[in-house]
Amino acid sequence: MNEKKQILSAQEELKQKEFQEEAVAHINALYNYALHLTMNPDDAEDLVQETYLKAYKFFNSFERGTNCKAWLFKILKNNYINKFRKNAREPGKVDYDLIKDFYHTIKDVQSDTTEAESDFFHSLLHEEVYQALQSLPEEFREVIQLCDIEGFTYEEIANMVESPIGTVRSRLYRGRKLLRAKLEDYAKKHGFDTDSGE
Amino acid sequence: MSAAIDGELTPKEEEELGSHLADCPECRAEFQDAKNTKIIIRERIVRVQAPKALLESIVRITSITS
Numbered sequence: 001m002n003e004k005k006q007i008l009s010a011q012e013e014l015k016q017k018e019f020q021e022e023a024v025a026h027i028n029a030l031y032n033y034a035l036h037l038t039m040n041p042d043d044a045e046d047l048v049q050e051t052y053l054k055a056y057k058f059f060n061s062f063e064r065g066t067n068c069k070a071w072l073f074k075i076l077k078n079n080y081i082n083k084f085r086k087n088a089r090e091p092g093k094v095d096y097d098l099i100k101d102f103y104h105t106i107k108d109v110q111s112d113t114t115e116a117e118s119d120f121f122h123s124l125l126h127e128e129v130y131q132a133l134q135s136l137p138e139e140f141r142e143v144i145q146l147c148d149i150e151g152f153t154y155e156e157i158a159n160m161v162e163s164p165i166g167t168v169r170s171r172l173y174r175g176r177k178l179l180r181a182k183l184e185d186y187a188k189k190h191g192f193d194t195d196s197g198e
Numbered sequence: 199m200s201a202a203i204d205g206e207l208t209p210k211e212e213e214e215l216g217s218h219l220a221d222c223p224e225c226r227a228e229f230q231d232a233k234n235t236k237i238i239i240r241e242r243i244v245r246v247q248a249p250k251a252l253l254e255s256i257v258r259i260t261s262i263t264s
Contacts, residue, residue, distance in 0.1 A: 019260050027256065031248035045252050052256045129242040147204060148239040154206050173200040173232075180235045 019059055023052065026069045029150060030076055036145060037080050047083070051076040070156040073146070077160060132182040140175030143168055199225070203233050 030051060034044035055062075055075055062071055133141055139161075146157045147168075158165045201207050202215050219226050 016260055020257070024253070024256060024260070027248045027253055028245070031252065032245050035246070041249075045249065048248065048252060049255060049259070053259055056260045126242050126244050129238060130244070133239065133243070144239060148236050149243055149245075154201070154204065169201050169206070172204070176200055176232050176235045179239070180231055183235065183238065 015059060019056055022062075022068045023055055023059070023072060026072055027052075029069060030072055033073060033145070033150065034076060034080070037077075038084060043084065047076060047079055050079050050083075054079065067152075067156055069150075070152055070160065073150070073152075074160050128186045129183065132179055132186065135182060136175055136178055140171050140178060143171045144175050144179065147172055199229055199232055202229070203236055 027048065030048050031044060034047040034051075035041065038044050038047060051072060055072055062068065133144065136144070142161060143157055146152045146160060147154075152160070154165045154168050157168045161168065163171075199215070202212065207215065219229055
């Protein structure tokens with residue numbers, strides 16, 4: 001009996017070790033994604049915690065060799081839909097005050113971003129870019145986030161959003177076009193003539 | 199065009215786009231715009247670290263033996 005117990009805990013130990021290395025390593029990306037979805041640090045923490053609980057429980061079903069980050073993102077997204085979606089804001093409506101508050105909450109902990117070099121980029125505030133992104137219809141915002149911020153491949157994104165790759169492609173194209181137009185509006189406000197090129 | 203920026207074109211598509219861009223200043227400008235939009239999102243969206251307490255709680259959760 002004792003021996004059996006010992007074998008079990010050795011297996012468990014191995015699972016824990018693998019989980020820490022494979023899954024817990026993505027905690028920052030998951031937390032950021034959760035923040036963007038919930039726009040609330042407490043909700044984001046809850047969401048990430050629940051995601052890891054579920055992921056640990058079903059870690060045996062994670063296909064080794066595939067992208068663990070993508071697997072975790074999908075779990076988080078599903079959790080988010082089940083938990084928050086019912087009370088989510090109406091599509092297309094943007095609460096700019098909420099964005100501003102949220103941005104100020106997280107802004108203190110700046111990341112080590114490198115800056116793009118053009119004046120057009122420099123004219124834009126982090127908050128404005130975030131606002132522009134948040135103002136996109138969700139289907140566009142989501143793929144842009146997953147592709148440009150998180151660096152997932154089209155195949156991984158297609159799997160996460162449960163749509164064909166062709167749809168991901170066209171959403172990215174249309175979303176970026178919309179986003180560009182919004183960013184140009186901001187740039188113009190700062191006095192940059194975006195028509196004359198960068 | 200978006201797919202080209204993301205490195206998701208097949209070699210054949212890439213070749214076709216390349217030769218089209220060489221002849222079409224309008225598409226070239228659009229390509230550059232799309233590229234810049236990707237860069238701006240990547241560089242300007244602030245990334246934060248997960249709170250230490252959250253990390254610790256997750257490590258704790260996964261340390262409970264079943």
